[in-house]
Amino acid sequence: MQRESMEFDVVIVGAGPAGLSTACRLMQQANEAGQELMVCVVEKGAEVGGHILSGAVIESRALDELFPDWKEQDAPLKTAVTEDQVYLLRNAEKATKLPNAFVPKTMHNHGNYIASVGNLTRWLGEQAEQLGVEIFPGFPASHIIYGDDGRVAGIGTGDMGLDEHGEQKDTYMPGMDLLAKYTIFSEGCRGHLGKELIAKFDLDKDADAQHYGIGIKELWDIPADKHQPGLVLHGAGWPLSEANASGGFFLYHGDDSQVMVGLITDLNYDNPHLSPFDEFQRMKHHPLISQYLEGGKRISYGARAITKGGFNALPKMTMPGALLLGCDAGTLNFAKIKGVHTAMKTGMIAAETIFAALTNGDEGGKDLTAYSDNFNSSWVYDELYRTRNFGPALHKYGTFIGGAVNFIDQNIVSLPFTLRDNHEDYAQMKPASECTKISYPKPDGVLSFDKNSSVFLSNANHEENQPCHLQLKDSSIPLMQNLPKFDEPAQRYCPVGVYEILQDAAGEKVFQINSQNCVHCKTCDIKDPAQNITWVTPEGGGGPNYPNM
Amino acid sequence: MKILVPVKRVIDYNVKVHVKSDNSDVDLANVKMAMNPFCEIAVEQAVRLKEAGIASEVIVVSIGDKSCQEQIRTALALGADRGIQIDTDTVTDSLSAAKLLKAVVQEEQPQLVIMGKQSIDTDNNQAGQMLAALLDYPQGTFVSDMSVESDKVQIVREVDGGLQTLELDLPAIVTVDLRLNDPRYASLPNIMKAKRKPLAVKTPAELGVELNNKVTLVAVNPPADRQAGIKVASVDELVEKLKNEVKVL
Ligand SMILES: Cc1cc2nc3c(=O)[nH]c(=O)nc-3n(C[C@H](O)[C@H](O)[C@H](O)COP(=O)(O)OP(=O)(O)OC[C@H]3O[C@@H](n4cnc5c(N)ncnc54)[C@H](O)[C@@H]3O)c2cc1C
Numbered sequence: 001m002q003r004e005s006m007e008f009d010v011v012i013v014g015a016g017p018a019g020l021s022t023a024c025r026l027m028q029q030a031n032e033a034g035q036e037l038m039v040c041v042v043e044k045g046a047e048v049g050g051h052i053l054s055g056a057v058i059e060s061r062a063l064d065e066l067f068p069d070w071k072e073q074d075a076p077l078k079t080a081v082t083e084d085q086v087y088l089l090r091n092a093e094k095a096t097k098l099p100n101a102f103v104p105k106t107m108h109n110h111g112n113y114i115a116s117v118g119n120l121t122r123w124l125g126e127q128a129e130q131l132g133v134e135i136f137p138g139f140p141a142s143h144i145i146y147g148d149d150g151r152v153a154g155i156g157t158g159d160m161g162l163d164e165h166g167e168q169k170d171t172y173m174p175g176m177d178l179l180a181k182y183t184i185f186s187e188g189c190r191g192h193l194g195k196e197l198i199a200k201f202d203l204d205k206d207a208d209a210q211h212y213g214i215g216i217k218e219l220w221d222i223p224a225d226k227h228q229p230g231l232v233l234h235g236a237g238w239p240l241s242e243a244n245a246s247g248g249f250f251l252y253h254g255d256d257s258q259v260m261v262g263l264i265t266d267l268n269y270d271n272p273h274l275s276p277f278d279e280f281q282r283m284k285h286h287p288l289i290s291q292y293l294e295g296g297k298r299i300s301y302g303a304r305a306i307t308k309g310g311f312n313a314l315p316k317m318t319m320p321g322a323l324l325l326g327c328d329a330g331t332l333n334f335a336k337i338k339g340v341h342t343a344m345k346t347g348m349i350a351a352e353t354i355f356a357a358l359t360n361g362d363e364g365g366k367d368l369t370a371y372s373d374n375f376n377s378s379w380v381y382d383e384l385y386r387t388r389n390f391g392p393a394l395h396k397y398g399t400f401i402g403g404a405v406n407f408i409d410q411n412i413v414s415l416p417f418t419l420r421d422n423h424e425d426y427a428q429m430k431p432a433s434e435c436t437k438i439s440y441p442k443p444d445g446v447l448s449f450d451k452n453s454s455v456f457l458s459n460a461n462h463e464e465n466q467p468c469h470l471q472l473k474d475s476s477i478p479l480m481q482n483l484p485k486f487d488e489p490a491q492r493y494c495p496v497g498v499y500e501i502l503q504d505a506a507g508e509k510v511f512q513i514n515s516q517n518c519v520h521c522k523t524c525d526i527k528d529p530a531q532n533i534t535w536v537t538p539e540g541g542g543g544p545n546y547p548n549m
Numbered sequence: 550m551k552i553l554v555p556v557k558r559v560i561d562y563n564v565k566v567h568v569k570s571d572n573s574d575v576d577l578a579n580v581k582m583a584m585n586p587f588c589e590i591a592v593e594q595a596v597r598l599k600e601a602g603i604a605s606e607v608i609v610v611s612i613g614d615k616s617c618q619e620q621i622r623t624a625l626a627l628g629a630d631r632g633i634q635i636d637t638d639t640v641t642d643s644l645s646a647a648k649l650l651k652a653v654v655q656e657e658q659p660q661l662v663i664m665g666k667q668s669i670d671t672d673n674n675q676a677g678q679m680l681a682a683l684l685d686y687p688q689g690t691f692v693s694d695m696s697v698e699s700d701k702v703q704i705v706r707e708v709d710g711g712l713q714t715l716e717l718d719l720p721a722i723v724t725v726d727l728r729l730n731d732p733r734y735a736s737l738p739n740i741m742k743a744k745r746k747p748l749a750v751k752t753p754a755e756l757g758v759e760l761n762n763k764v765t766l767v768a769v770n771p772p773a774d775r776q777a778g779i780k781v782a783s784v785d786e787l788v789e790k791l792k793n794e795v796k797v798l
């Protein structure tokens with residue numbers, strides 16, 4: 001069987017807020033102008049929204065612009081934020097509530113909505129299809145197709161029906177080449193094709209090192225009498241502070257007696273014994289959090305990395321024949337912990353830039369630098385520029401003093417200088433022998449759980465007999481290098497226990513990769529101290545199946 | 550020869566089922582839905598018969614609201630020729646479903662109806678049998694192998710403790726089991742083509758069927774949570790616990 005190919009005007013990789021906003025805005029303009037435009041979106045999840053995991057408190061600014069009538073069209077932003085509370089967790093029992101006047105302006109959520117970004121993309125997907133976009137869920141873009149002149153010419157979808165050795169099974173079906181005048185890469189945080197593009201076109205040559213966090217989240221049904229729709233809690237400090245790490249928790253009261261609770265652990269932590277999963281599990285025992293969860297039931301679990309370098313780490317977003325958008329580039333506003341509205345806006349700006357070019361007879365394949373001008377004069381740029389010091393301040397001065405710097409910067413005077421943090425997250429890990437071991441409490445099965453029962457709730461699944469999608473550049477590194485030096489931290493940073501060190505019958509240590517459990521969070525690709533793990537797309541449809549995340 | 554394949558939209562088999570807090574049903578809000586796996590095997594079989602030149606047309610039919618068109622489109626992408634959605638918001642019980650399918654069979658006059666042995670949501674395993682009874686057609690259930698020759702279909706059934714081979718006169722109803730075939734993947738061009746294949750929408754009233762469910766879902770209860778396991782120090786302790794605590798010995 002031969003690979004077939006198809007041509008489009010625009011091919012979009014990833015049906016997240018960025019990709020779908022690009023698609024919708026493109027077709028809105030085409031339909032208005034009565035012009036034909038072929039736009040398709042490929043999505044690796046078995047359905048749109050099934051691989052999306054977010055908080056989320058959503059700022060509707062971009063949505064207001066894209067679909068001014070989103071309320072009448074029943075977009076799933078239903079719960080308006082009613083109250084913001086910000087805490088500093090001082091230890092396992094105590095928390096200090098920051099008086100409202102001390103909370104950075106960026107953390108005020110009046111006018112925002114508590115919602116599931118997965119459901120928002122499901123809705124955006126429907127709008128896109130109605131506008132005439134072809135969406136193909138279950139088809140990951142596995143590789144980039146380059147033209148002879150080096151420009152991006154499109155993407156190839158992965159083959160289906162290969163066995164673990166890469167041999168064809170009876171059900172083998174070759175992937176397809178989708179060629180386009182312009183290809184949009186909107187894979188979200190640490191897209192594996194985005195990573196290739198950044199390296200190939202040296203897009204980050206003027207940018208600081210990118211920074212990441214890993215967000216672990218659960219959805220709970222809680223007793224109605226504890227539920228306060230619209231209440232938003234944020235905070236930092238314990239338990240991560242014990243390991244000298246940073247990050248922050250969130251707890252949002254959505255609709256239907258549900259709360260979303262999560263912990264984002266910054267991936268620049270240095271103690272290899274740290275386990276973001278166990279930090280999150282023990283955090284739920286803090287009285288501030290447990291008061292809401294007690295008597296409730298956990299119904300969903302998942303994890304996803306977050307790109308948080310902000311303005312200073314933003315790469316160039318255009319290259320010949322392609323654009324890199326949303327969290328694939330890193331447009332999240334970390335001071336607000338919000339990336340949905342900015343991702344959407346980058347998509348809309350890209351759509352407007354591309355449509356203008358195509359209507360002027362552009363044949364595609366150009367480096368659309370006009371995008372940068374349009375981006376620089378938009379509110380996203382303004383927003384990201386103003387909060388550029390937020391992350392570096394926390395990294396540099398820690399949660400407490402950094403928080404104070406941020407308070408001044410965000411509320412009182414904009415500091416006239418830029419703080420920089422150019423240390424790569426993966427290079428921060430210290431040898432295990434130099435760090436204190438952390439002993440995590442055993443999960444009680446009520447508020448806290450083990451990894452097995454958690455991955456079960458993510459509905460993760462991959463066809464078993466297929467090539468492993470977690471590739472090691474050098475297969476000896478885990479046991480020969482990472483184990484002696486760092487006690488192989490993959491055993492702990494992976495939120496679903498994909499990486500295990502086991503003993504075989506002869507008593508020899510083996511490094512086992514349980515790839516079928518992978519929830520596509522991308523943490524291993526980011527944090528492996530040897531940068532030896534490459535996440536690639538598995539067979540289409542594999543991965544988590546998140547409802548309402 | 551025309552083949553009719555009824556397909557059902559059900560919760561995806563990868564999804565861990567979560568019961569609504571009022572125990573009224575399984576929670577389906579924003580949960581991934583898919584074609585019932587047994588229906589997929591039925592579609593695959595029909596498409597193979599078409600590819601082998603035995604069937605001339607494969608028609609898929611699904612009962613449900615507009616969302617089940619997604620599963621019809623999937624079947625069309627896998628190779629079926631056209632689809633029929635029987636549009637209703639009522640969740641039909643097996644008998645109502647069989648009555649609706651009977652009306653479609655009478656309209657379309659297929660020689661063969663291939664369907665899943667059961668759907669993974671309700672696990673009733675009776676719609677096929679009921680349809681055969683209503684039409685007074687021969688039926689072959691739990692089929693793991695089949696071949697069609699002129700006006701007969703030979704089938705192999707998986708029965709307790711072995712296999713049974715039967716020959717049925719056409720027209721007939723065949724319900725398929727897991728081992729019949731390995732369904733193919735839908736390819737991208739076929740998914741695009743499927744969007745342009747004909748899909749008719751009919752109401753139960755147009756088919757002359759009055760829906761009147763005889764079975765009502767009263768409650769759904771999840772199994773009790775598994776208790777945490779314990780380690781015993783010796784065989785004696787194990788026997789002691791099995792005898793006196795669990796009382797199974
Ligand atoms: C724990 C957590 C909490 C957050 N809280 C908030 C919040 O409260 N408010 C807020 O505004 N933002 C929040 N964010 C950030 C927000 O979720 C992201 O900024 C936003 O989702 C980015 O949108 P995107 O379209 O760029 O990428 P994504 O939403 O990640 O979408 C990318 C899509 O592309 C698909 N994809 C990836 N690679 C491929 C490929 N190769 N082929 C095909 N498909 C592919 C993915 O499956 C996915 O569907 C949070 C993030 C996390 C992790």
Ligand code: SF4
Nearest residue numbers: 494518519521522524
């Ligand atoms: S294997 Fe990597 S990408 Fe997959 S869940 Fe684990 S850390 Fe995340």
